[in-house]
Amino acid sequence: MEGQRPDGSGAARDPASTRRARLIGLAVAVVVIALAAQGIWSRHDAHAALERDAEHASQTSVEVVRPQKSTAGLDLVLPGNVQAFLDTPIYARTNGYLKKWYADIGAHVKSGQLLAEIDTPEVDDQLRAARADLANADANYALAKSTADRWTEMLKSKSVSTQETDEKVGDMLAKKGTLDAARFNVARLEKTQSFQKVYAPFDGIVTARNVDVGALIDAGSSGGPAKELFHVAQADRLRVYVNVPQAYALQVRAQQTAFLTLTEMPSRHYPGTVARTAGAVDQQQRTMLVEVDVDNRNGDLLPGAYAQVHFALGTGAAPFTLPGNAFLFRPDGVKVATVDAQRKVKLLPVSLGTDFGTRVAVASGLQGDEQVILNPQDSIVDGAPVRIVPRKAQGDASAAGASGATAASSAAAGGASTAAGSSP
DSSP, X not given: OTTBOTTSSSBOOOHHHHHHHHHHHHHHHHHHHHHHHHHHHHHHHHHHHHHHHHHHHHSEEEOEEOOEEOSSOOEEEEEEEEEEEEEEEEEOSSOEEXXXXXXXXXXXXXXXXXXXXXXXXXXXXXXXHHHHHHHHHHHHHXXXXXXXHHHHHHXXXXXXXXXXXXXXXXXXXXXXXXXXXXXXXXXXXXXXXXXXXXXXXSSEEEEEEOOOTTOEEOOSTTXXXXXXXXXXXXXXXXXXXXXXXXXXXXXXXXXXXXXXXXXXXXXXXEEEEEEEEOSSOOTTTOEEEEEEEEEOTTOOSOTTOEEEEEEEOOGGGOOEEEEGGGOEEETTEEEEEEEOTTSBEEEEEOEEEEEOSSEEEEEESOOSOXXXXXXXXXXXXXXXXXXXXXXXXXXHHHHHHHHHHHHHHHHHTTSSOOOBOXXX
């Protein structure tokens, strides 16, 4: 019968059903293999993502900035001590009492102008006694001279002995010495008496008057300290002394121009010229003393005032600058953290220069093409992997830079460079 096997064991299977079963089994196997492959791939992908996340988390995100160099010349600003070109105290050269004074503080005086008169009764009496002694010595000398002349004439006729003649001549010479001594004593007392009048030594302003009429004047001859009568300053020309830090000492030379500004009038500039430099650096302060002469015929500047002196240095003196929050202050010195081509940290030692406010000059240690990390962590070390991210808004960065510049300024002020400069 149709549908039975030849051996009579039962109905024969339909070939289509067998093929369908095989296809179903193959499909199931493919699905199982696909699911297994998908599971393995998803695990591998998840593991790779986890490794990437771990590596990403291990890298510090940093913002970087390039060093900038100013194209304008550096305006070196240093504190200066303003002094009168000539400044002298005036003392008495004779003892007595102040009879009258003719110039008070603030008075403009000329050279040789009478400032005061001193009453010196003791000196006057000594001068009168000295003149009497001079007259006595002159009379004695005249008598001794006439006697010596007569005896010399008589010696020619052998009327007197040579011994007696020599005695008369010797007495004349002794009287001559006494006369000279009396004459010199009178001249000395006359000069002392001339000191009764006190004159101005040069054109200037009386800045102090320390005595009044009737005050006892002691020139110091009695052993006590001499008292200053007046103080006169010539203020139409001023000397301004500035201590220039060693880093800029070679860039400040004689005949170089400069100008002064005052805190109370910051917009006014007073031109000056470098008159001379000390030519050596002080071993204690590591600064060089510089004198700047300023014309003050209009009287705007006052001797003894504090001023800021501006030196215009060349463009070659303009160093690289960085924001103040880019520096690391370590026990072994100031450093900056940079990012190399392998995205790893490299610490570079630098020397700080002038503080420009939000930026600080780097005197040495940079080439200009480095990627410097902003706000580096204190724990950052060489070779640490980092990831560069875009910088924040300029306002935030400027605020951070200003706060960091304060710290950098305190370190830079360790040398004597308290200068400020024009914005780079």
